[in-house]
Amino acid sequence: MSNETKRDVFEAVWNRLAGYQVFFNGWPRETLYDYKKRYDTALPDDLPTIPLAVSEEIKGSHDSLSLRDELESVDSTSDDFSVVDYIENSESVFAEAWSRGMWRVEETGEVTGYDRK
Template identity: 35%
Template sequence: MSNDTKQNVFEDAAFNIETSAPDGPKFADELRQRYDAALPDDLPVITELISKYLIMRKRDRGDLVQALDEGTSFLLDGTQWESVQDWFWFSDVKDRVDTFALAWVLGAWRVEETGEIVKLEAEK
């Protein structure tokens, strides 16, 4: 087993392209830029309802603690808060809270039902 990261392997490949191909340096630089801008391979996966909830809470400029607060009550596309709460607090609670928190921090996730990747744009 090696201690190489994916980034280490990528950098080795880019270096080899730079040194062996005529347009290698330009191509390797473009690859580095694309790699830096790319989303992680292992995005968190959340349900469509929770995706809508996360988007709504982010747009309201709420914070993660508020988003996880079980005392909050509101309507979300006609779905009562209890459905959101059920997702968090019933079965594999820690995994779901961790998954939600990771999606919150990354600002990107995959919707379970559709496979769609949602990426929130950073506020300016």
Template identity: 35%
Template sequence: MKNETKRDVFEKALREWDDLVHSWGLQGEETHGGCEFDPILIKYKKDYDAALPDDLPVVPKAVGEILQSAHCQTNLLDVLDTAKIGYKVSDTLEWIYSNQNTFARAWLDGYVVEEEK
């Protein structure tokens, strides 16, 4: 199994594209060491950096609100405590207990709020 990240694959693809462009002599400013495609590749790198990670957990709106309100807390137990105190027995608390791994991932990595039906 490889330990290659999506970032590694993306950067490899950009390097290979850049090599291909140069090998075909498509660089317009070769005397300056640049390529007319460089601004496009730089834009893709910036867009990639700004994009959300892949496969973020999807949580209900009420769970997202709990996560947002608990943002400044330093550990997951405090977040769960906040959820338990603020949401007595409810569908939201039941969702958190039933989906503890998803909730933990959402707290660590970020999340997407599911669209209302």
């Protein structure tokens, strides 16, 4: 899997095309196919962005709890008040990250998820 977003691939194509007077004139067909492959494997642009501590909470809980259980029990299971506060105040973003299984970490910009421990 790639860490590129759809927007990253679009910008790469745009920057490449910007150097040509006539779009696609003389541009090797293979290069177009390479960009198409990159676009197809790129991550969505609209991944939810959550704090690192919340990311760690999801990674630590998703195998043993359902989303409902996590939302109901976070105040009694988490020692980090910032995690509890975030989940209580940004429940929809938290639920989206949990449900999609992939998100962007606010502090680092890293894209991560359940399978990227």
